[in-house]
Amino acid sequence: MIREFGTGDIVYLVFAARWTLALTALAFTGGACVGLVLAVMRISSLAPLRILASCYIQIVQGTPLLVWLFLFYFGLSIAGLPVNAWTAAAFAYSIYGGAFLGEIWRGALIAVAPTQWEAGASLGLTYVQQMRHIIMPQAVRIATPPTIGFLVQLIKNTSLAATIGFVELTREGQLTSASTYKPFAVYMTVACIYFLICFPLTQWSRRLEERFNVAR
Amino acid sequence: MSRVELTNVSKYYGPLRVLDDVSLSIETGEVIAIIGRSGSGKSTLLRCLNGLEPIQAGEILIDGVKVNDPDTDLRKLRQNVGIVFQSFNLFPHLSVSDNITLAPRLVLKQGPDQARKLAADVLARVGLADKIDAMPQQLSGGQQQRVAIARSLAMNPQLMLFDEVTSALDPELTGEVLRVLEGVAREGMTMILVTHEMGFARHFATRIVFMHQGKVWEQGPVADTLSHPQTAELKSFLDAVLN
Numbered sequence: 001m002i003r004e005f006g007t008g009d010i011v012y013l014v015f016a017a018r019w020t021l022a023l024t025a026l027a028f029t030g031g032a033c034v035g036l037v038l039a040v041m042r043i044s045s046l047a048p049l050r051i052l053a054s055c056y057i058q059i060v061q062g063t064p065l066l067v068w069l070f071l072f073y074f075g076l077s078i079a080g081l082p083v084n085a086w087t088a089a090a091f092a093y094s095i096y097g098g099a100f101l102g103e104i105w106r107g108a109l110i111a112v113a114p115t116q117w118e119a120g121a122s123l124g125l126t127y128v129q130q131m132r133h134i135i136m137p138q139a140v141r142i143a144t145p146p147t148i149g150f151l152v153q154l155i156k157n158t159s160l161a162a163t164i165g166f167v168e169l170t171r172e173g174q175l176t177s178a179s180t181y182k183p184f185a186v187y188m189t190v191a192c193i194y195f196l197i198c199f200p201l202t203q204w205s206r207r208l209e210e211r212f213n214v215a216r
Numbered sequence: 217m218s219r220v221e222l223t224n225v226s227k228y229y230g231p232l233r234v235l236d237d238v239s240l241s242i243e244t245g246e247v248i249a250i251i252g253r254s255g256s257g258k259s260t261l262l263r264c265l266n267g268l269e270p271i272q273a274g275e276i277l278i279d280g281v282k283v284n285d286p287d288t289d290l291r292k293l294r295q296n297v298g299i300v301f302q303s304f305n306l307f308p309h310l311s312v313s314d315n316i317t318l319a320p321r322l323v324l325k326q327g328p329d330q331a332r333k334l335a336a337d338v339l340a341r342v343g344l345a346d347k348i349d350a351m352p353q354q355l356s357g358g359q360q361q362r363v364a365i366a367r368s369l370a371m372n373p374q375l376m377l378f379d380e381v382t383s384a385l386d387p388e389l390t391g392e393v394l395r396v397l398e399g400v401a402r403e404g405m406t407m408i409l410v411t412h413e414m415g416f417a418r419h420f421a422t423r424i425v426f427m428h429q430g431k432v433w434e435q436g437p438v439a440d441t442l443s444h445p446q447t448a449e450l451k452s453f454l455d456a457v458l459n
């Protein structure tokens with residue numbers, strides 16, 4: 001039953017990378033929504049909001065992503081709330097991504113000079129207007145390189161979703177390897193596909209970072 | 217009714233008393249030059265006037281509106297009180313035009329065309345009509361400060377505060393900013409300037425306020441106060457800055 005590792009297998013691997021990308025998109029979108037809220041809470045003048053966000057970030061950064069995946073996928077079904085794999089992944093990755101993006105974006109928000117808030121306030125702008133038109137646009141530039149860096153981590157971490165049934169790139173590689181007995185060739189191919197996805201992003205991030213440093 | 221009325225104002229940073237029982241009354245059209253050593257509370261006084269800093273005792277009224285009252289709409293007040301900072305504080309991601317029109321569009325709900333025309337008008341007043349589409353970092357320090365003044369003027373304030381607006385500039389650039397201030401003063405604007413430019417104060421201020429250790433130590437008409445200081449502190453301060 002052992003087959004050769006051929007072009008067909010490579011095509012399957014590339015196809016499986018679709019799920020890697022789909023999971024990444026889902027995780028990043030969910031994480032961004034949670035992260036934005038957390039970042040704004042972290043710089044709020046209301047202490048309870050700051051503390052709440054800070055606790056959340058500490059807890060999530062101190063627990064493995066795998067545990068969150070298991071918690072939502074297996075934990076909720078045993079608790080009588082059967083969730084499908086996509087829903088479980090959406091929750092787990094949003095919670096996980098939100099904690100890291102929240103921290104990155106908080107850093108970017110406080111890196112904008114406090115005098116920029118004052119200038120906005122002195123012109124009669126509301127807090128939300130200052131945030132939206134003065135602080136956020138400047139914070140986005142600061143935050144983009146580390147955000148892309150996190151995105152690259154996220155792409156690699158989508159392989160954990162295999163544990164709750166997703167046949168994404170790594171899992172497909174495992175299956176292919178099992179049926180061809182060519183682990184070296186298969187996993188080299190898998191590694192190349194990950195690299196081809198991540199490399200342009202890291203390059204882009206490096207370029208932005210250089211431009212940002214020059215602009216300062 | 218005075219334009220600005222401070223009564224027994226005290227301000228603390230923790231245990232540090234930065235403003236100590238300050239009382240001051242300013243009429244419409246006056247140009248007040250606040251002088252004093254570094255750390256005497258001049259910047260803090262200006263920041264309290266537009267509510268950027270809270271006060272712990274006393275009362276501040278601007279056009280009869282109490283600044284230190286939780287029920288006062290500070291945003292509304294700030295539309296009438298412009299402030300220009302030593303470090304310009306332009307928005308670096310916005311063009312000169314957008315720096316100026318941001319508040320008129322968001323706060324005064326002006327349309328883009330009306331706001332753009334307003335930007336052109338105020339830029340003409342500070343002599344920078346040709347820079348309307350420049351980015352702040354393409355401008356010299358003096359030009360950036362003139363844009364900051366134009367941005368403030370665009371809100372058509374009734375009172376303008378200037379905190380050492382020429383101190384961050386190379387000496388050859390201070391003249392262009394002072395000329396803009398002269399123009400604003402001539403138009404009848406009520407102005408409070410923290411300044412070390414004694415020449416400017418002598419010609420354009422109506423009154424000198426000398427601050428020392430958080431107190432209004434001495435004040436009076438410009439010529440008189442500068443030529444006949446009543447206190448030893450002002451005398452030694454003037455000796456130091458004039459030489």
Ligand SMILES: Nc1ncnc2c1ncn2[C@@H]1O[C@H](COP(=O)(O)OP(=O)(O)O)[C@@H](O)[C@H]1O
Nearest residue numbers: 229232234252253254255256257258259260261
């Ligand atoms: N945010 C702050 N926190 C604590 N102390 C401050 C703060 N701002 C100013 N001070 C102190 O208040 C005093 C007055 O400062 P300031 O008003 O800036 O003086 P000036 O403008 O006359 O140089 C100084 O002793 C300064 O160190």
Ligand SMILES: [Mg+2]
Nearest residue numbers: 258259260380
């Ligand atoms: Mg000062």
